[in-house]
Amino acid sequence: MAEKLSQSSFTAESIQKKSGGFLGVDKSTLIKGLFGGNALVAIIVLALITFFLFREGVEFFPQYQHDMSLYRKSGQELAGLLKAEMDEYNELQKELEAVQVVLATETLEEIEGKEWPDENAKWAAYGEKTAAFQNYAESIRSASGPLKDVVEKVRDHTREMKEVVVVQETRKQITGIDLSTLMDEEEAEKLLLGSRQQVKDLMPEIVEAHKAFRENLTLVLASPPKVETEGGKEGLEDFQKEAEKFLEKIPGFERKLEKYDAEKPFTIWKALGGFLMGTEWITASSWQDYYGIWPLLSGSLMVTGVALFFAIPMGVFAAIYVNQIANSKEQNFIKPFIEFISAIPSVVIGFFGVVVFGELIRVWSQAGLEPPDIPVIGSVLGFFSNILNGIALRLDFFPISERLNAFTAGGLLALMAVPTIFTLAEDAMNNVPKAFTEASEAMGATRWQTIWRIQIPTALSGIISAILLGLGRVIGETMVVLLCAGNRIAVPEFKGAGTVFEPVHTMTGIIAQEMGEVVPESIHYRALFCVGIVLFFLSLLINYVAQIIVRRYQIANG
Amino acid sequence: MSDKPKTESVPPSAPAPQVTRDAGDLSAAKTLIEVKDFDFFYGQKQALFDINLEIPEKLVTAFIGPSGCGKSTLLRCLNRMNDLVDVARIGRGSINIHGVDINSKDVDVIELRKRVGMVFQKSNPFPKSIYENITYGLKIRGIHKKSYLDEVVERSLRGAALWDEVKDRLHDSALGMSGGQQQRLCIARAIAVEPEIILMDEPCSALDPIATAQIEELIDELKTDYTIVIVTHNMQQATRVSDKTAFFYLGKLIEFDETARLFSNPDNKQTEDYITGRFG
Numbered sequence: 001m002a003e004k005l006s007q008s009s010f011t012a013e014s015i016q017k018k019s020g021g022f023l024g025v026d027k028s029t030l031i032k033g034l035f036g037g038n039a040l041v042a043i044i045v046l047a048l049i050t051f052f053l054f055r056e057g058v059e060f061f062p063q064y065q066h067d068m069s070l071y072r073k074s075g076q077e078l079a080g081l082l083k084a085e086m087d088e089y090n091e092l093q094k095e096l097e098a099v100q101v102v103l104a105t106e107t108l109e110e111i112e113g114k115e116w117p118d119e120n121a122k123w124a125a126y127g128e129k130t131a132a133f134q135n136y137a138e139s140i141r142s143a144s145g146p147l148k149d150v151v152e153k154v155r156d157h158t159r160e161m162k163e164v165v166v167v168q169e170t171r172k173q174i175t176g177i178d179l180s181t182l183m184d185e186e187e188a189e190k191l192l193l194g195s196r197q198q199v200k201d202l203m204p205e206i207v208e209a210h211k212a213f214r215e216n217l218t219l220v221l222a223s224p225p226k227v228e229t230e231g232g233k234e235g236l237e238d239f240q241k242e243a244e245k246f247l248e249k250i251p252g253f254e255r256k257l258e259k260y261d262a263e264k265p266f267t268i269w270k271a272l273g274g275f276l277m278g279t280e281w282i283t284a285s286s287w288q289d290y291y292g293i294w295p296l297l298s299g300s301l302m303v304t305g306v307a308l309f310f311a312i313p314m315g316v317f318a319a320i321y322v323n324q325i326a327n328s329k330e331q332n333f334i335k336p337f338i339e340f341i342s343a344i345p346s347v348v349i350g351f352f353g354v355v356v357f358g359e360l361i362r363v364w365s366q367a368g369l370e371p372p373d374i375p376v377i378g379s380v381l382g383f384f385s386n387i388l389n390g391i392a393l394r395l396d397f398f399p400i401s402e403r404l405n406a407f408t409a410g411g412l413l414a415l416m417a418v419p420t421i422f423t424l425a426e427d428a429m430n431n432v433p434k435a436f437t438e439a440s441e442a443m444g445a446t447r448w449q450t451i452w453r454i455q456i457p458t459a460l461s462g463i464i465s466a467i468l469l470g471l472g473r474v475i476g477e478t479m480v481v482l483l484c485a486g487n488r489i490a491v492p493e494f495k496g497a498g499t500v501f502e503p504v505h506t507m508t509g510i511i512a513q514e515m516g517e518v519v520p521e522s523i524h525y526r527a528l529f530c531v532g533i534v535l536f537f538l539s540l541l542i543n544y545v546a547q548i549i550v551r552r553y554q555i556a557n558g
Numbered sequence: 559m560s561d562k563p564k565t566e567s568v569p570p571s572a573p574a575p576q577v578t579r580d581a582g583d584l585s586a587a588k589t590l591i592e593v594k595d596f597d598f599f600y601g602q603k604q605a606l607f608d609i610n611l612e613i614p615e616k617l618v619t620a621f622i623g624p625s626g627c628g629k630s631t632l633l634r635c636l637n638r639m640n641d642l643v644d645v646a647r648i649g650r651g652s653i654n655i656h657g658v659d660i661n662s663k664d665v666d667v668i669e670l671r672k673r674v675g676m677v678f679q680k681s682n683p684f685p686k687s688i689y690e691n692i693t694y695g696l697k698i699r700g701i702h703k704k705s706y707l708d709e710v711v712e713r714s715l716r717g718a719a720l721w722d723e724v725k726d727r728l729h730d731s732a733l734g735m736s737g738g739q740q741q742r743l744c745i746a747r748a749i750a751v752e753p754e755i756i757l758m759d760e761p762c763s764a765l766d767p768i769a770t771a772q773i774e775e776l777i778d779e780l781k782t783d784y785t786i787v788i789v790t791h792n793m794q795q796a797t798r799v800s801d802k803t804a805f806f807y808l809g810k811l812i813e814f815d816e817t818a819r820l821f822s823n824p825d826n827k828q829t830e831d832y833i834t835g836r837f838g
Contacts, residue, residue: 328644435682439744442639443695443751444672453698458685 053536057529059521064291065271067523071288072266073192074162075199079155080288081260082206085253086151089144092239092246096137099235103133106229132225133232140243143216147209154199154206159287161195196262207257214250221247275530281489281505283514283524291527293534295489299406299504302492303481306410306500307417307474312467314414315421319463322422323429324451335426342419350483353412358403358484364388365398365501397498404486407500412484413474421470428462429455461549468546472539478508485509507535587614587801590655590755590785591636597649598631598640604649605631607809613802618777618786620800620817622793624832627806629789633757636660636787637674638667655755672699675748679760681740683732683747688715688724691732691743695751710750718746719776738769745776749784756780758788762795774799793833797821805829 025033071077107129116122165188221243227233278292322334363369368389371382392398432455440450456463486503489510493502511528518525591613598606606628613619621629631640635653638660640646652659660670672695683691692711701707711728715721720742724735732743741761748756758777762770777786777799790796796803797817804814805826813820813829824830 433682435678435680436684438639438642438678439682439684439747440694441642442637442671442676442678443698443747444668444670445694445698446668449698453694454684 050536053529053532057526057533060291060523060526060530061268061271061275063523063526064274065266065268067289068271068274069266070162070165070192072262072264073196074158074165075154075196075262076158076162076288078199078257078260078262079151079158081253081256082147082151083155083287085250086144086148088246088249092243093141095242096140096239099232099239100133100137102235103130103227103229103232106231110229129228133227133236136220136225139216139220143220144213147206147213150202150206150209154202157198158195161191165191199262207254210250210254210257214247214254217243217247217250275527279491281510283527289523291523291530293507293531295491296505296507296510296531297534298491299485300475300481300506300508302406302500302504303410303413303485303506304471304474306407307413308467308471310411310414311417311421311470311474315418315466315470316425316463318418319422319425319429319466320451320456323426324447324455338419338422341415346416346477346479347483349412349415350480353408353480353484354404357411358405358408361408362400362403364392365395365400368392395497397495397501400498400501402486402501402503404484404503405501406485406492406504409481409483409485409504409506410500412480413477416477416480417470417474420473421466424466424469425459425463428459428466431462432458461552465546465549468542468549472542472546475542476508476535476539478512481506482509482512487513507531511535587617589613590615591787592654592657593632593651594654595651596632596635596653597651598628598635599647599649600631600643601645605809606635609651609811611804611811611814613785613787615785616781616783617801618781618788618799620796620803621787621789621806622791622796622803622832623806623812625791626808628809629804629806630759632806633759633787633789636755636757637671637676639676641667672751673753674755674757675751675753676757677741677744677748677759677761679763681737681744681764683735683740683743685731685733687729688732688735688743689728691747692750695747699751714746714750717749717780718742719772719779720746736769738765738772741765741769741773742776745773745780749780753784755785755787758786760789760791763791770795793821805832807832 071080107126111122111126111129116125168188221240224236224240227236275291275293277294278290279294280290280292281295282288282290318334318338322331326334360369369385371378371385436454436458437450440454445453485506487505487509488503489505492499492504511532514524515528518528589612591611593609593611593613596606596609597604609632611632621633623629634640635648636655648661653661655674658665684694686694689711692714693707696707696710712721712725715724720739723739724743732740735743741764745756745761762773765773774795777788780786781801788796788799800817802815803817803820805812805820805824805828807828813824813826815825820829821833824833
């Protein structure tokens with residue numbers, strides 16, 4: 001220890017920089033390069049991902065524009081409008097059929113209950129009782145007859161013409177095919193022109209048929225048949241209401257037909273709008289593909305909404321408890337537990353959702369929960385299950401038939417967001433200077449007053465940014481939603497609180513599900529990238545807002 | 559500050575002696591806080607040893623002594639701020655205010671703190687507006703009447719000699735004020751709830767001389783209405799503001815006397831060494 005530091009005396013030479021290092025680069029530069037390089041890699045990779053995403057995605061819009069242009073030019077769009085109307089009418093008819101079945105069953109029961117001299121008399125009575133309804137149903141069915149015929153004509157022809165053009169275009173992309181055997185652009189244009197000309201020619205007929213359809217339907221609905229059985233009566237009333245609603249929509253369809261113009265070009269803005277506002281995501285269709293993001297975006301937002309509905313109170317209240325109320329023993333117990341949740345692989349949580357959580361909710365909604373047959377514990381659980389069953393009976397959106405729905409996925413995602421929200425909110429509360437708490441308590445404030453009036457307001461921006469980062473976590477989650485959300489691609493029908501029990505698909509889910517199967521560089525492939533871009537922007541926005549809030553918060557606390 | 563109407567801060571019911579720094583008046587002052595045989599521990603470590611002290615009403619009592627001598631600890635015992643410290647505990651003895659043992663089980667600590675206000679070493683206004691800072695103590699008592707709150711804000715800010723400086727920006731954030739203003743705001747906040755006793759834990763240690771002078775002047779005015787106990791590192795300050803001074807060393811009360819006497823003619827050798835700057 002007592003060794004003397006051997007140091008030469010102070011001369012110009014002794015304090016000179018020592019040469020050395022590697023390949024003429026000195027050591028400190030090397031170290032700097034090592035650390036800086038790692039930081040740089042992260043930035044470069046992020047830039048590459050962004051660039052790649054946009055390069056692949058942006059191409060979607062011209063392609064979609066072209067696709068939709070063909071759809072319009074061939075006159076198929078008009079057929080599509082009519083087809084949508086007919087589809088809706090078919091749905092209506094299905095409802096009527098259901099009523100018919102109910103009526104038939106009830107009538108049969110009634111007849112079986114009586115004495116009849118012979119079989120023939122019995123069936124004659126049955127026929128008599130149901131005849132009026134049969135006639136009514138028949139009139140409903142035939143009301144759309146003439147229109148249906150025209151629609152079919154237009155539909156088949158326009159689709160064929162467009163198919164021809166599409167097939168030709170697809171073949172052009174295959175190498176090794178003699179281009180001269182294929183249709184050139186002029187010919188294709190001509191073909192499309194012919195197709196839409198035919199539609200134009202049929203227009204008066206269509207309008208006429210449409211008018212007839214409306215008049216027929218009005219007439220039929222004006223005189224509903226007499227129905228004696230209870231279920232039939234109720235069903236018929238419901239059907240009449242639905243049909244009236246449909247009738248009210250018909251002028252809307254007529255206006256659309258009037259406004260229809262096949263010559264109007266389908267602009268790139270329309271393609272953009274069709275993507276951002278579109279309510280249909282239909283791929284590999286024999287009719288026409290649509291790439292509208294709303295079914296996916298609405299699903300993502302719904303799942304996220306449900307998740308945050310549960311995760312915000314759980315995360316924030318747990319943070320307040322641990323930070324303010326719990327003693328150190330409880331803190332040491334609770335904190336690792338909550339943080340451990342984030343270590344559970346999401347696919348495992350997904351399993352749990354499919355097998356346990358979703359099923360439990362379905363069973364509860366349908367039959368009520370049965371407590372297990374265990375002494376003591378069973379009766380305690382029985383008490384709770386009675387309460388739950390009582391609640392389930394009062395919820396008008398129960399029973400539900402799908403165990404996989406937005407609620408199941410959201411409930412599990414809440415579990416995954418809780419650690420993020422909890423940890424960051426707890427940090428935010430920790431950062432509240434102790435001086436504030438002391439001052440408040442010295443003023444004679446109770447614990448709760450201090451928490452409520454000082455701690456939470458001071459930490460609020462931190463808590464909000466914690467929630468936003470939890471939101472970011474949830475909206476980007478894929479595995480759980482893929483397994484538990486039900487994956488039905490449609491904008492959920494709004495029916496109050498029950499909406500959350502509808503199966504949905506999400507933006508992340510659709511990318512994971514379909515990316516593996518699409519043809520590279522096809523429009524479908526590009527559409528998925530566009531969904532990715534939307535997701536990217538959404539996450540960017542959330543993180544940006546969270547950062548702004550955090551920054552403001554730091555200034556506020558000096 | 560000097561053109562402030564003095565009558566504003568003095569309620570009619572307070573005909574307390576204004577000039578008190580001569581011996582005859584002091585001995586006549588009534589005892590308000592009585593510390594008896596008081597031992598105090600942080601965990602295993604004893605912080606206060608057998609303290610016996612009688613703090614007179616409506617006077618300024620200063621606690622002096624080197625760092626770690628226990629003066630702040632004793633101060634924090636007077637409104638039970640040490641309750642917030644997990645390992646803190648009382649070993650022996652009692653602290654009585656108006657003859658009531660404040661550590662007895664029947665005492666509601668919230669009610670105690672409403673009567674014994676505190677101003678901290680580092681000014682700690684809440685990150686709220688000036689107005690909300692002052693009204694905080696009233697609002698947590700459930701008082702929300704606007705006209706009354708307005709009145710209290712003005713009275714407290716005048717009492718803390720701050721009204722003229724901030725009356726036009728009552729709703730600005732308190733964190734935008736200067737250090738001295740923030741500390742006076744904390745005093746205003748403490749007197750807004752009309753406590754009997756104000757404890758001050760080195761209130762000027764982070765302030766410049768001008769701000770310090772303002773606070774000292776303020777303390778002099780406040781003592782007509784309040785009993786003040788102040789912890790200070792600065793012996794000049796103790797001589798300037800206090801009527802009585804207690805000297806602590808290593809957790810023990812070494813000497814307690816009228817300030818003038820303690821500084822001019824201390825009984826104890828240690829006190830003398832300390833005040834003459836030979837250690838500490």
